Amino acid sequence: MDLKTTHVWRRPTLGAVAALAGVSTATVSNALNGTGRVSEATRQRVIAAARELGHAPASTARAVASGSTGVLGLTMTTYGDLPVSYTEIPYYGQLALGAMAAAHERGYMLMVMPSSLSPWMWLSTPMDGVIHVGPRADDPVRSLLRERGIPIVSEGRPCRPCPGDAWVDADHDAGLRLALDHLAQAGARRIALTLPVHDDTYPHLVEQAYVSWCAERDVPILVERYASLPDYFTTEQTAAGLLLDRGPRPDAVVGVYSDSGHNILAAARHHGLRVPRDLLVACISEDPDYATTTPPVTAVSLRPDRVGEEAVDLLIALINERTGVDRRRLVQPELVLRRSTHGLSSSSPGSAG
């Protein structure tokens, strides 16, 4: 048999290998794992049996019947076919690592795929299911996978909900409210928001949460939008600058993308404002650098590691056609308090600095 041809990875049971090799399951385990005392002849017999059972060509009826590859795919197509190194963005990197640990714990491999809409990859890569991060409206990858009958779990709520959808998302409403409540407690009365323009659901969810929160408290709605592509360093700094030019000036600015804290700090410096004495700053981000900025920046963590873990859990349930599974799951964000929101000098003079 040509070992270079492609085969499905099916996981035969210890019992099946033991029966074929004529040994106990304990011996199979020892032989395959290099533990205990097993003669070399027995080890070879066990490996031959494992190979025979686990190594049938994919085209055989048996392999098709079992069908399992042991592989879960993961990709992000939020930015279409732009070559985005998404795993270098802290949120996506931590999501991938969380999904990886959960997949490994359950005996699956995690195949992390490039951000690409190429149908070639989607049509022919062997996998049992896919975690689709940040799908767009009418995302072509979804129809390609549906055509193959491959289960999908989305990270992020689909733009247009369908009955069969399965998704895991951070509770963005709860996350933004954690930041806003904390800023209000720290003395802020005019809390502004910089908001990216993009057609995924995230900016809309954040905007809804912000507008509702302001309406509930009868405080002003202060929003500036910025273009998020190809990058948002300059555009968000400009948007934050426009907010700080307003009269009366906001006493806090919240940003919702990974680099927002850096961008708002830069705008504050440009306006000669000291954080947190003159202005409070917070953002939604997983970037560990905020622990060491000047000042360190308070951030909402969306817990992408837990989003990845829940997505794997749900995907494996779908692959195994488990019933009674919760197909829509929200992960609770956490607030990481740092000096950028220690309190305004006018409202709480003792706590500044």
Added chain:
Amino acid sequence: MDLKTTHVWRRPTLGAVAALAGVSTATVSNALNGTGRVSEATRQRVIAAARELGHAPASTARAVASGSTGVLGLTMTTYGDLPVSYTEIPYYGQLALGAMAAAHERGYMLMVMPSSLSPWMWLSTPMDGVIHVGPRADDPVRSLLRERGIPIVSEGRPCRPCPGDAWVDADHDAGLRLALDHLAQAGARRIALTLPVHDDTYPHLVEQAYVSWCAERDVPILVERYASLPDYFTTEQTAAGLLLDRGPRPDAVVGVYSDSGHNILAAARHHGLRVPRDLLVACISEDPDYATTTPPVTAVSLRPDRVGEEAVDLLIALINERTGVDRRRLVQPELVLRRSTHGLSSSSPGSAG
């Protein structure tokens, strides 16, 4: 054709798809990527052509001839079949993310595999090559992959070098010397080392570097060893405590595993020693938590992201049988200075605290 059977992912050229669909390559690109203006009928024709060319059963002679799956595997088997969530350890997580970004940039998928010696997975998962992290002496995974003719790049030098080896490793000698030189400059004269007991090459390389450095400067060699499995929290704290019990006491302790800084700080607290006034502490670690410990701990970063990137670069060169490739690559570590090594009170009184 049953879409659930397994197929090799071959990447047909734009030209081949264009020729089959009877359109220009620009139209193929637009149709597959959702860019430009393409009628729905043309888009369907292009996708059908791409599907036909990229979707042949793996058993056909053509697929075997091209052989490519577009998949690079990655695993760690340092701890044998112990179910280690290795990607949750900062070094391995960052290595996986670095490899991921590099693979994606070159159009490959990265399949991250559980830490397992199971021959089933190794014998039958389709992949073009494997990055094998932390191989042990006589690692069974290596012979399984060699049997399949799959190229391997090791992270970490093999315990027993062979002529054909291809590996990428951090320059551990240079990394430890960065820490030792810095401690000597900060006033330390008796620099001790806590050393894990494990049969991979890392502890041996670190020990060699330490002993050579001490011999070159004619300073005392102060080493305590600790068991590294199943975990080293207690064992390393005990080892650090034994070092601090010695007379005369060391004025600096260096640890070489991810949690070593935490363990040595705990031992110092237990001995009533203040860091850095009474004792300097440094470690080799990628853990971002050292930025916010009390005090923050100076660490050598082995740049696992760059190790992962170099490993992907080398692996793709081997897969494509490129000649004149450097098969043994060292990545230069970096020192991240923090307060735990600001200087001893006796040698530089002004800088302590």
